[in-house]
Amino acid sequence: MRLLAVLSSLIVFLMLLALYQRSRPILALHPLMSLLCSRAWQPLRGLFGFLPFIMGTLWVTGVAIAIAVPLSLLTAIYLSEYAPRAVREWTAPLIDLLAGIPSVVYGIWGVLVIVPLIKNQIAPFFGVISTGYTILAGGIVLAIMVFPIIIHVATEVFKSVPAEIREASLALGATRWQTVKHVVLRKALPGVIAAIGLGVSRAFGETMAVLMVAGNVAKIPSSVLDPAYPLPALIANNYGEMLSIPLYDSALLLASLVLLMVVLLFNLFSRIILMRVQGGMR
Amino acid sequence: MDRRKVEEGIFKFLMLASAFTILSLLALIMTTVIVKGLPAMSFAMITQTPKGGYYLGKEGGILNAIIGSLYLAGGATLLAFSLALPVVLYLNAYARRSSLLAAFTRFSFDVLWGIPSIVYGAFGFTVMLFFGLGASLLGGIITVALLILPVMARAMDEVMRLVPADLTEASYALGATRLETSLKVLVRQALPGIATAVLLAFGRGIGDAASVLFTAGFSDSIPSSLFRPAATLPLAIFFQMGTPFPEVQERAYASAFILTALILVISVAARLLAAKYARHVVR
């Protein structure tokens, strides 16, 4: 049994190793930095510039986080500081439900509801003609997918703030909101940042829903109403051609490796903060 | 005092508005799935496999994907269970509380939990290439098993940790070995919780598309061998949405409805089990 435990803890390293092995062919030809910073993606000519995809991921994730963080934090504060127990008990399963909806279903919903919304109402409002398959669409759908994790982690963090310092603040005549603002949030800040970090890492890696609504055009975006081609979508869309074009498989697996490393970074950072905040308890 | 009250009022409003928005979005998504999916449902959808020209709008159903998903998620759950249970028992019955390996393993599971499914798909792909395995049911099973392993392990671990130490101590005091204690006390006590963990993992595995994209392939027939490609519901939805034919897109809605309904049933079952657990546990 101990062996199995050891094996399980090594899976991450195995993943890093395997992906690295498969990425070596392309890394042998082009240094990593040039691949990450170059814009031209023309696999048939042997050009593999990842920049448009990295930018695409950043834009979509940025929009998603900008929408998700305020809404999630406000909801988390409400649930842990204001809501009566009955409300808390009812909303927890509902938020879990949101977390359980599969990615493709979010994608369909995005295509049916968000894309037309952007095409018909939002874009014309800004004087832009758009198909609706945009960063904004991807960001909105992604934000909804990210709500549950930020809310869940943030409420756990708020729960870990001792009741006594809230009492101390209230005993001085502070209102509930003043207590939240000056005392609870200050104490919970590292944990809240960790919650956001976990949300970011979830957003980075989400594939199918974003693929279906973001447009998949390999150009560096310049506005939220532009289409984008995030990194996971790139990997998913081109698996068919992977083995037929030289170096294509290596390039895509390199993209996976980069994605893995970024996600790991955010994850590790957030988890370590959470461990310290909650004294090792989950 | 007025200023404070105004500020409190504003933020209370924002908080309620946020919570309401999030819950409304949930309702909206569910409604869309039902409104679009239900009309497109037909008996043929769930009893037939795609006939020729299915993706062009001709006849057939998604039985291939339904069965394929059940086989794949079922196999993956079994595989993940056979790894997760021993490891979690090790963490709770064998390892010392301060064991570095235990802490590291738990931490690894937390980290693995956060890795995107497309990376699991890519990794699964490399593993398959290494063993010379082509896109197949087995490939999908292995990849999804890896994907759901942390989900299952975490849930199981959390449940087992709740088993009071007094119980296990009582067992050792009677002279039981660690294996006996694990199986007869820990597992039995935590059984509903373990079942919940298994259901949760199954639900996660059946709905995921990115991990099976490279590894399970797709097929129009019901899987008959572990080494042939297999269809899955999420991918069926994806491909049906991708066609330019509205009739086929309609089918995508129906497929989405079936998948969502399946996952909903599993979630509710998991939740009921968890509630039952809370009542029957020895305290």
Added chain:
Amino acid sequence: MTGGAQICVRNLNVHYGHDRALKDISVDIPARKITVIIGPSGCGKTTLLKSFNRLIDLVEGVRFSGEVLVDGENIFDPEVEITAIRKKMGLLSQKPYPLPMSVFDNVAYGPRIHGVRDRRRLAKLVEHHLRQAGLWEEVKDRLHLPASRLSVGQQQRLCLARGLAVEPEIILGDEPTSALDPKSSQRIEGIFLELKQNYTIVLVTHILRQARRLADYVIFLYMGELIEHGPAKQVFNNPREAMTREYIQGVIS
């Protein structure tokens, strides 16, 4: 309300769910004296104390009936401004809980939330109250360091300064020295004796000797009921009730 009483409790009943924590309590707390509430653990001392500043509102499932009049105003009246009531009362808890900020900010927190912004005024307030709590000399060079770095005894005095900074009229203490070493306890007791000239003080304690040292007035609670109350000399030397005598003699604890 009898003359000289600042807090008048009339038929106060407090329920936590199905448990009745306080049964029909009626008592007057005299102004500018130290009143000590004594009794065995779980008898409702803390509940009574926390009803005075309505902190018991925070407990889920709490119900209460009756009145508590502070300076003639019923604090349970639904129209009343809870934050104003709490401002009148300073609470010192059993274990010190400094807010997650610097020493200065801890003391300044109260005035700030009630609208004081002027930096110089805040600095003056902070110094004045830290002196009152007997902590100024020890922290005057460390005002902007995190409060968590102080020793437990210092933290408790910091919490006292923090409570005084909102300029309350009444100070409530919930076993304020039980987490402290004897030397710090002594200091705090000394500070209370000084403060009673200007503040009404209500303390809860299970240390009878402390009660003897500090109390001007005593209230004895047992299992949520008011058994006896009166001037300290009378209750300690000549208790009317048998139960009081037994408690004071250590027969029941």
